[in-house]
Amino acid sequence: MKKIGFFLGCNIPFNRPDIEYSARYLLNELGYEIVELEGASCCPAFGTMPSLDLVGWAAASAWNLTIAEEKGVDIITGCGSCYGSLNEARYHMEKHPEIKEQVNKILAKVDKEYKGTTKVWNFINFLYEDVGLDTLKAKIKNNLNGIKCAVQTGCHNLWPxxxxxxxxxxxxxxxxxxxxxxxxxxxxxxxxxITDCCGMGALRSTASEKSLALFKKKLDVIKQEIDPDIAVTGCSSCLLQFDAGQALLIEQKKLDYKIPALHIAQLAAIAMGADPEKATAMASIPLNGVITKIKGGN
Amino acid sequence: MEEGGVNVIDLTQADESFVKELEALGADELRECIQCGKCGATCPMALAGLEFFIKRIVHAANLGLRDILLEDSSVWGCQSCNRCVEICPMDIKPYEVIQAIRRAAMKVESCPANTYEGLRNLYRFGHAVYPKGYEERRKKVGLPDKPPTVISNDEMRKKFQEILRNTILEEIAPFPLD
Amino acid sequence: MPKIGVYVCHCGENIAGAVNIEEVMNYAKTLPDVVLVKNYLFMCSDPGQDIIKQDIKEGKVDRVVVAACTPRTHEPIFRDALESAGLNRYFLEMANIRDQDSWAHWHDKSGATEKAKRLIRSAVAKVTFAEPLEDRYGDMEKSVMVIGGGVAGMFAALDLANMGLKVYLVERQPSIGGMMIKLDKTFPTMDCSACILTPKMVEVAQHPNIELINYAEVDAVKGYVGNFEITVKKKARYIDWDKCTGCGVCTQICPARVPNEYNYNMDQRRAAYIEFPQAVPKKAVIDRPNCLYFKSMEKTGKPACQICEKGIPPKGIQGCPADAIKFDDKDEYINLKVGSVIITTGYKVMDKSHFKEYSPHSKDVVTAMEFERILSATGPTEGELKRPSDGTKPKTIAMISCVGSRDERYHSYCSKVCCMYMLKHARILKEKYPDIKLYLFFIDVRTAGKDFEEFYVYTRELGVKVIRGGRVSSVDVKPNGKLRVRGFDVDLCSPVELEADMVVLATAIEPATGTEELGRLFAATCGREGFLREVHTKLYPVETASKGVFLAGCVQGPKDIPESIAQSRAAASAAAALVIPGKIKFEAIIAEVDREKCSSCGVCVPLCPYGAIKLQEYKGKEKAYIEPALCAGCGVCASACPSMAITFHGFTTEQILAQIDALAEA
Structure with missing residues (x-):
């Protein structure tokens, strides 16, 4: 059985444990053994250590990477920020050996060493490359029945x-x-x-209204151009904006339509037979209609 | 700027050492910017209407306008989306300029309150985002109250804190690291 | 009865897109004396010309109308076609149904077709009365005069001399070298200007085929292409250059101090002076208006000073060791015959006094050319950066672009080199003084040129501050002597201001004093901005309106050194191509006087822009005579002659009237 280290981050275990539930279900269904990364911390988030110092950032990321290294597994994360922060830290350490050296001096204080042997996946690339679309197709229990998806890959899953x-x-x-x-x-x-920023993240905490206005602009285009049944994100932060952020817009009467939203781990888990109740437990925009369609109703 | 609402930026007040400081903090290709504006056309901060967005920030940084940049909270609105890095024709990595300015700001304690909150959470709990009531949410989907992260492992949490204490956080955290 | 062939060109879609070719052809067949009408996709192509040639050879046609484009570019081609088929080359008429018809009326097909018919009808009418004309040939003087000894003139002279032609290089100043020798370094390679130019100056001076005529100006011009007779005024130098060794004794002992124009009056020279240390030839001159000898002679008739000549014996100071002082020197006029002329008299930069908003009264506000001298090792500060007002080293300098350029009040054009030399100044300063603060205010940064953009980026990396959209609105002197500069920064989207120790104005390049007058001597015309005008920007970039007179360098408009040199070598090549064959062809389209009809009124003489007409005795009376070599075929005389005594060949009265009648016909 293939093993994979599941990196939780913060938003998934604390704000959207339904993604965590779904991801665990999905990985198991796809035949992976989930290795818990005990003691893993925040990636760290861009507004924290990365905004202080490059070495401090790399040290905090390396802490997480060494946990997986010690267990000999690659990492998968459902959060775009985690994907970006961990990979960028890796990149800086590979490109600048002196940073890696400084980081290892810090890690040595807790008897750890960063080697650089662990690969960091997001769900999109993992499903696409490690699992493969054919395997995915072969394991479906609930076909999506042609529901129309507006996908949101998420900036951090693409760049840099x-x-x-x-x-x-x-x-x-x-x-x-x-x-x-x-x-x-x-x-x-x-x-x-499709590649526009959803507005979640630092912008949302610094200028909430502007962030939501940016998001609404994107939603309007989605609605107008493809009018989907559901939005599907590759990033948990994007999902927070697409779901809770959308609910806020509705509450503020700035939106007169609804597009329910799920993380790809949730949607794929449902397709693999996960309990939709649990898999979408924290969703603010109701998914009843979508679930009914998947189950063959109208 | 200081002259009581008069909207003129006094370049004489600019601080050349600021450019060097930013270069040392990671914005090492800052001066190559020719202000072509490509980043400004894609930056979520610009599209959302923040007054200081990436193109302006890079220019102000190049002019050494330390006070203006550190007093304005715009850099903290950057999404870290890195689209600017991806498309910059001069490859100056504009996002790294933002990070460098944030790093300079942190040194003089000039950042929004929620930045400290995130840092405090990161140090205390190992998680920058640590919302109340998560146990209930986890229970609802049948997961254990606490995730198997640093939050449920005191030994690992202390080690993680030791790592952070060995970083620049030790010098600049405006809260006790104990 | 003439047999006229009409050949209609499609010019691809250029004509056929707007004009109904078939309809036009059918119409042309109905015109008097037209024996055949043919069409082709591109009449000017080889197969197109062959159609015409074939018809001539087979005796089908003896007059040709080509309905196509402009005679300006294509008439010679078709004339050659006629000639090669054995027909007189002037039995051709072109109807311009493209530039004057299809291009102008592309939106109105039926109108364009109607107009094409009329244009062809009028060409047919005119060619009916065509007369056979013969081109003639004259002798060509195998020598060239280059006027202006700057970098453009020097390169033109060298190329021509190396081709074995005799070259007269006339320079207004005591030394050759022009503006380039005043520059410190040159973009984008940062070559030291003097280092790369001085060897060329020496080469020019020593070349056996170049006669260098310094301190001289063109005074009068007679003749025409192939046979210009030019009077050059050699200004009195008051120092015998045959004797002068350039030792510089006179320039040190002369007591009269005057502002040094070479350094834009930022320091002083003596009345006896050598223009600059690397001058070629290295000879001294005495500046008469400022010389104490001449001043006193004019006032009292007695010499108050002869120090340069005699020294100050009581003090043991010797005068000129070469005995070269020549107070009785006179202006000298020499006459030279040349086949062709190249004008390379360059430019000058605008003075700062025009720009009142930039505190021109402040010594610390300087033009870029003045700044160039400040940076130069041979300049007023010997290359040390000092502020003119108090000699201190400036810590902050603001540079302002487009001062007098891109400005409808002064010059609408872009001076082209300013962006780059501002960056060059910034680079020189930053490399020498890394801590200096430099603010460059641009409207746009224009760096189109080989290696220019890379130069710009490198300069930015040095920490130079670039403010765009930043045309400075004011420079004010503060009580502490500093200069407050106010501008707008489009990238900050805010007004900005700063305090500078010095301000450098990139003032516009403008035509050198006397450009228009010099052009007029040669019948070479100037454009709206006062630069000499080329005949065609693309096709004839080094030719002037006057045949045999070429131009190169900034006399034609702002350009940098590589462009000036490229143009000067092109002009040299064009002049050589004209001169070397030793013969010159004169077109047959010229005016001729029928002296029997001439009433001797003389009205035509002053009207001729080319000075080709004079009154000559004929059968005991003064009658007008037109020198064929000088006539440019403009037709002014023919239209003005009250006795209708002047025939303008190729455009006879009969032809013109026929053409007008045909056009006006309903």
Whole structure:
């Protein structure tokens, strides 16, 4: 059985444990043994150590990477920030051996050493490359029945491409998440603002209204161009914006339509037979209609 | 700027050492920027309407406008989306300029309150985002109250804290590291 | 009865896109004396010309109308076609149904077709009365005069001399070298200007085929291409250059101190002076208006000073050791015959006094050319950066672009080199003084040129501050002597200001004093901005309106050193191509006087822009005579002659009237 280290981060275990539930279910169904990364911390988030110092950032990331290294596993994360922060830290340490050296001096104080042997995956690239679309298709229990998906890969899952071990052929025209959705029975057309930022993250905490306005602009284009049944994200932060952020817009009467949203781990888990109740437990925008469609209703 | 609302930026007040400081903090290709504006056309901060967005920030940084940049909270609104890094024709990695300015700001304790909150959480709990009531949410989906991270392992948490204490956080954290 | 062939060109879609070719052809067949009408996709192509040639050879046609484009570019081609088929080359008429018709009326097909018919009808009418004309040949003087001894003139002279042609290089100043020798370094290679130019100056001076005529100006011009007779005024030097060794004794002992124009009056020279240390030839001159000898002679008739000549014996100071002082020197006029002329008299930079908003009264506000001298090792500060007002080293310098350029009040054009030399100044300063603060205010940064953008980026990396959209609105002197500079920074989207120790104005390049007058001597015209104008920007970039007179360098408009040299060598090549064959062809399209009809009124004489007409005795009376070599075929005389005594060949009265009638016909 293939092993994979599941890196939780913060938002998934604390704010959206339904993603954690789904991811665990999905990985098991796909035949992976989940290795717990005991003692793993925050990636760290971009507004914390990365905004203080490059070595401090790399040291905190390396802490997490060494936990997986010691267990001899690669890492998978459902959060774009975690994917970006861990990979960028790796990149800086590879590119600048002196940073790696400084980091290892710090790690030595707790008897650890960063080697650089662990690869960091996100769900999109993992499903696309390690699992493979054929395997995915073969393991479906609930076909998506042609529900129309608006995909949101997420900025951190695309850029900076120099730091990433694998990526889209054209990061400005991402297709992997679309192909994944289609392999499990959905329809996932391209739309013109597919790579636009959702507005979640530092912008949301610094200028909430502007962040939501930016998000609404994107939503309007999605609605107008493809009018989907559901939005599917590759990043947990994007999901927070697409779900809770959308609910806020509705509450503020700034939006007169609803697009339910799920993380790809959730949608794929449902396709693999996960309990939809649990898999979507924290969703603010109700998914009843989508679930009914998947189950063959109208 | 200081002249009571008069909107003129006094370049004489600029601080050349700021450019060097930013270069040392990771923005080492800052001066190659020719202000082509490509980043400004893609930056979420610009598209969302923040007054200081990446192109302006890079220019102000190049002019050494330390006070203006450190007083304004715009750099903290950067999404770290890295799209600017991906498309910059001069390869100056604009996002690294943002990070460098944030690093300079942290040294003089000039950052929004929620930045400290994140740092405090990171140090105390090992998680920058640590919302209340998560146990209930986890229970709802049948997961254990606490995730198997640093939060449920005191020994590892102390080791992680030791790592952080050996970083620059030790010097600049405005809260006790104990 | 003439047999006229009409050949209609499609010019691809250029004509056929707007004009109904078939309809036009059918119409042309109905015109008087037209024996055949043919069409082709590109009449000017070889197969197109062959159609015409074939018809001539087979005796089908003896007059040709080509309905196509402009005679300006294509008439020679078709004339050659006629000639090679054995027909007189002037039995051709072109109807311009492209530039004057299809291009102008592309939106109105039926109108364009109607107009094409009329244009062809009028060409047919004119060619009916065509007369056979013969080109003639004159002798060509195998020598060239180059006027202006800057970098453009020097390179043109060298190329021509190396081709074995005799060259007269006339320079207004005592030394050759022009503006380039005043520059410190040159972009984008940062070559030291003097280092690369001085060897060329020496080469020019020593070349056996170049006669260097310094301290001289063109005074009068007679003749025409192939046979210019030029009077050059050699200004009195008051020092015998045959004797002068350039030792510089006179320039040290002369007591009269005057502002040194070579350094833009930022320091002083003596009335006896050598223009600059690397001058070629290294000879001294005495500046008469400022010389104490001449001043006193004019006032009192007695010499108050002869120190340069005699020294100060009581003090043991010797005068000129070469005995070269020549107070009785006179201006000298020499006459030279040349076949062709190249004008390379360059430019000058605008003075700062025009720009009142930039505190021109402050000594610390300087033009870029003045700044160039400050940076130069041979300049007023010997290359040390000092502020003119108090000699201190400036810590902050602001440079302002487009001062007088891109400005409808002064010059609408872009002076082209300013962006780059501002960056060059910044680079020189930053490399020498890394801590200096430099603010460069640009509207746009224009760096189109080989290696220019890389130069710009490198300069930015040195920490130079570039403010765009930043045309400075004011420079004010503060009580502490500093200069407050106010501008707008489009990248900050804010007004900005700063305090500078010095301000450098990139003032516009403008035509050198006397450019228009010099051009007029040669019948070479100037453009709106006062630079000499080329005949065609693309096709004839070094030719002037006057045949045999070429131009190169900044006399034609702002350009950098590589462009000036490229143009000067092109001009040299064009002049050589004209001169070397030793013969010159004169077109047959010229005016001729029928002296029997001439009433001797003389009205035509002053009207001729080319000075080709004079009154000559004929049968005991003064009658007009037109020198064929000088006539440019403009037709002014023919239209003005009250006695209709002047025939303008190729455009006879009969032809013109026929053409007008045909056009006006309903």
């Amino acid at each position: 491409s120099r730091a990433y071990p694998t990526n889209e052929d054209n990061t400005f025209f991402p297709t992997r998440l679309r192909e994944i959705c289609e392999s499990i029975g959905g329809v996932a057309p391209h739309y013109s603002t």
